[in-house]
Amino acid sequence: MSDMEEGRVLPQSVQQSAAAYEVVREAFGPAVSDFDANEFMPFFEVLETEKWQDIALFMRDHPRLKFNYMACLSGVDYPAEEKLGIVCNLESLGVLGHRIAVKVKCARNGGSIPTASYVWHTANWHEREAFDMFGMQFTGHPDPRRILCPEDWEGFPLRKDYAVQESYHGIKVPY
Amino acid sequence: MQELGMAEQGSIRVSRKDNNVVVIEKDLATEEMVLSMGPQHPSTHGVLKLECLTDGEVVTSAEPYLGYLHRCFEKHCEMVDYPGIVPYTDRMDYLAGMNNEWAYCIAVEKLLDIEIPRRVEFIRVIVSELNRIASHLVAIGTYAIDLGAFTPFLFCFRDREHILSLLEWASGARMLYNYIWIGGVAFDLPADFIKRVSEFVDYFRPKAVELCKLLTENEIFVKRTKGIGIMPPDVAINYGWSGPMLRGSGVQWDLRRNDPYSVYPELDFKVPVPDGRFSDIGDCLSRHIVRALEMEESLSIIEQCISKMPGSEGFNPRSAVPKRVRPKAGEVYGRAENPRGELGFYIQSDGKSTRPLRCKARSSCFVNLSAMKDLSRGQLIPDLVAIIGSIDIVLGEVDR
Secondary structure, eight states, X not given: OHHHHTTOOOOHHHHHHHHHHHHHHHHHGGGBOOOBOOSSSOEEEESSGGGHHHHHHHHHHOTTTOOOEEXXXXXXXXXXXXXXXXXXXXXXXXXXXXXXXXXXXXXXXXXXXXXXXXXXXXXXXXXXXXXXXXXXXXXXXXSOOOSXXXXXXXXXXXXXXXXXXXXXXXXXXXX | OEEOTTOOBTTBEEEEOTXXXXXXXXXXXXXXXXXXXXXXXXXXXXXXXXXXXXXXXEEEEEEEEOOTTOOOHHHHHTTSOHHHHHHHXXXXXXXXXXXXXXXXXXXXXXXXXXXXOHHHHHHHHHHHHHHHHHHHHHHHHHHHXXXXXXXXXXXXXXXXXXXXXXXXXXXXXXXXXXXXXTTEESSOOOTTHHHHHHHHHHHHHHHHHHHIIIIITOHHHHHHHTTSSOOOHHHHHHTTOOTXXXXXXXXXXXXXXXXXXXXXXXXXXXXXXXXXXXXXXXXXXXXXXXXXXXXXXXXXXXXXXXXXXOOOTTOOTTTTOOSSOOOOSEEEEEEEEETTEEXXXXXXXXXXXXXXXXXEEEOHHHHHHTTHHHHHXXXXXXXXXXXXXXXXXXXXXXXX
């Protein structure tokens, strides 16, 4: 990235993330975007969404990556790009100690992302939560239900254009 | 259902189901029964519903249903300013408000890139370690109640009361503090506060030992918890467990040590993990022991902070608090070690607004609870209570 060319010394943790990214880049080439070496949360994006599951498994099992711990998976709405996405914060806990974030995006209407819950068990509930709040589908998810909202709730609350329903089982909702 | 080789001996039939549960059927055909535990069940520590499939006394599957306390914290975050979110974080894990506020402030401060005064850091460590002890006392006390021991509960709540009084003195509130602000704390510690804290440390040390004698070494308690709900370390990591749950499985992982923040690198403390002499590593008893030992470590952290803390001359607790919190565009994932594990905040800022574009709370209980289905498979119904208790859930944080 341009940051490195300017000669700014990156913090050690970002350098480690960059090294880990290079391994992924080597294996998957154009399926992943360039590395964003900001110091808050260095990340890369998966451009070919359907390859996310392979990349996830690769990142977990490759001896130089060993991202065995998914700290967080957050759903995000990008209304300007007409997209929904997830941000995964991965870490190699107790093995190599490096961290990286991965973004995966899909279309806003009817989009889907391959599930990572067979790679990291913890992704199961996180993905259910992301579906509950944003409405993207996770293909192959073992238990694709809402988790926090009731089953018959209408709409996806964390979308930027969400309008709350008028009544729920005869109870007035907006207050 | 797959029949095992040695099946059909007289009237006994042994079979194995898809999910690896061995079912032994005698004379009478047994049927699976759906047993709904909760939402209003004392051992679920709030409003959690477990839909258990039972085969006699054996639980073949327990599916948690959440959301009874869901308030959509994350939606509220998009409607208030950054400092206005701090009181909301108190209401997530209401037993450890200080730790929650701190985790949130760490995330925002990372994004703002501001320097925190040294005394503020020590104040934060002291109040959140006090809060950690209070939280573990509730965890241990209510766990004892789940397993039928009433006295430790009273002991725990008696001692917790001292901590709540101290925190009330500092912040004005007993549980929902709003004390740690972005860039500082709301008030300096009151005069003599430090003296009272060190009195409390001296008072509590022998009480922690007493609690161990009364509960941790109690034979009935050990029989109920030892070897129950064993979680191997690699599966625990795969499930994203953190905090005492992960350490109970023998993984020496503590964010205060492994991803240090604030003044923790200067402080000397141990990260207790079970050694397998007293408990089976990864079982309910291990998780309990980790909590019991952590309280003593917190006491020593507090003592060190008291001796290292800079004086209050010319100190303004709000000197680094920004007038208007408007971070530059970017994303951050900030986290801290809570009594229940890693509490993380993913915050996205657009650089223009004083409100976050997205604020996701990675709740430790939520993640720890997600292993419930696997953990409970093949356990007895009374052991299910022991397992939920050992996860130490706070539904306010699970549901947010």
